[in-house]
Amino acid sequence: MGKLDNKIALITGGSEGIGLATAQRFIAEGAEHVFITGRRQQALEEAVKKIGKINITAVQGDASNMNDLDKLFDIIKKEKGRLDIIFANAGTCLVAPLGTITEKHFDDTFNVNVKGVLFTVQKALPMLTDGGSIILNGSTSSVKGDPALSVYCATKAAIRSFARCWTVDLKDRRIRVNTLSPGAIDTPLLRSLGKDEEETKTLMAEWQAAAPLNRIGMPDEVAKAVVFLASNDSSFITGVELFVDGGLSQI
Template identity: 50%
Template sequence: MFITGRRKTELDAAVETIGSAAATAVTGDIANLDDLDRLYETVHSRGRGLDVLFANTAIAEFVPLDQITEEHFDTLFGINVRGTLFTVQKALPVLNEGASVILNGSTNGDVGAEAFGVYAASKAATRSFARTWANELKGRGIRVNTITPGPTDTPGLSGLASDEAQAGVFRQHLAAQVPLGRLGRPEEIAAAVAFLASDQSSFITGSSLYVDGGVNQI
């Protein structure tokens, strides 16, 4: 297993949890193409291809239409769209036949949440990528799907609020909108990703698996 990210401390903690015999961490930023090259050179040097690629990337910020700046747009699209694109493109030489590619989507790609337009558009693009790439890679038996979480209790979600007190109010507000009455848990998203990565989903491609407590379904 190879994992990558910008924060070395968190990567090291993940390797410790998984086990150093099973996981290799490569520090890098998916918005930096040189970092992606270095990641896949590491994969290639180990003499093994990838059976699963999870492009788990997202950055979000609330900005209303009249306040969107070029910097805001470029940052979100640079990571969420450009980063996802080149993460998958540059992996093509090391993806094994029949591999599973999973993209990180969002229920916000389907709805018009106020002041969330750029983020929503970036996740709609991710959903479109999955359909197109599933078609393009079918000749190699490579499946491409999107995991589409609803509101999930993560540091990233809380970080959308201005402070800790507001974060609590924000989480309660989101949980009240979910038919199951709570936020999702990271391990629930991980279980859905594991399903898409496994042979149990061998006849699923070009699809989006919603793990949203029903928020976009009911």
Template identity: 50%
Template sequence: MSRLKNKVAVVTGGTSGIGLATAQRFVAEGAFVYIFARRKEELEKTAAMLGANAATVSGDVRNLGDLDKLYGKIAADGRRLDIVVANVGAVNSVKLGDVTVDSFNHNFEVNARGVLFTVQKALPLLNNGASIILTSTIASLRGFPGRSAYAASKTALRSYARTWTMELKDRGLRVNTITPGPCDTPLIDAETKSPEEAAAVRAKHAANIPLGRMARPEEIAAAMLFLASDDSSFVAGSELLIDGGMCSV
């Protein structure tokens, strides 16, 4: 398989879940992938897993100096970029009456500000015709209690895709949004207190999805591959909904 042969990609938040599955698929399709994430131990595991066609850079999308380090390494390696997947995200569940400045900022600093500067700082390295993919959530389309700031910060990404498609059209840059439904990732285990609670969360999600199950990270990665590849050469400013029908029927 070589749908991304000789392409160079950045995937933020690429050490677990959707990000890791995307990085694995891109490498399998012939791309060289730079993984950007905070946890050095997880980055080391990911580097070992992906092999010679991947490199890792530790950092936080909230820190502009860390983003400069990422793109500085790519430039120092003599590479330019064909794909940027702004995938890293933050989520907390806080009901309206309990929202604090810190909890609000946590969501917006990662999901809205972090994504903007991830893409902005990539611009000098992006080849004309490159693909920019933003990872949103169905919480931007439906109302979920406790997700006020999270959903609002992710809704910004759909606006980014529209605005940047127009701003960057002279370079042929394609900006699109992936909007996944509930996906079975390690985040569920991290947010719950026991395996039993995690299983209950998964069952609750599955019951709300017409296809009767949660998405697998590999299924979201397949959609990422479509938008990253030339198969989507006439797709720009769009939103690709991958939710098992949850928002459509």
């Protein structure tokens, strides 16, 4: 028996990193079917090949685009007719110190990280089963100040607030809403924050040194925590922010 037997799940941003690792974990834990999304069709196709199972559907689209979301939920409705788990994982992280922030930088970051999460969940609600689980991918940046990342940090604070409010909004349907907040995890997104390879190495060393466990996390370590929040193991947990960060946010 798997922890997610007979469950239908949606993972946005599922073509690489934490999203891909979570899709693999969901399948391993017995999920009946997993839908993943991503903006790049080739990356989605590669993810499906890597997972190597027939019970996964990849849907190309942008989480901040309402037409793409409508297309996604039309496909889910046609193929399965319901969802039990939503992992709103799609996100972006753009660097801009205060004084250099542009309107485009603000819009691009908030559109994916906040608008996309809001409307992914809202459009999914008619298909989400009572007693289902919603997991929002946050960040330690929701509680810590990071240089040159003020807009990104603000989006993750908004995600934390969503989880609190939606917990109350959905309590009559027994739908649990939790935030999963990773620290520095070895993903393509994390490695893209440096301007070049040398700066990336410096940043990785700084993040490693800042965590009490003195290392960078791996995507599968986050995926295991997502499984916990998606499964009955966390049946009496809702409205929380679970940090998977090697202790970074706790000291």
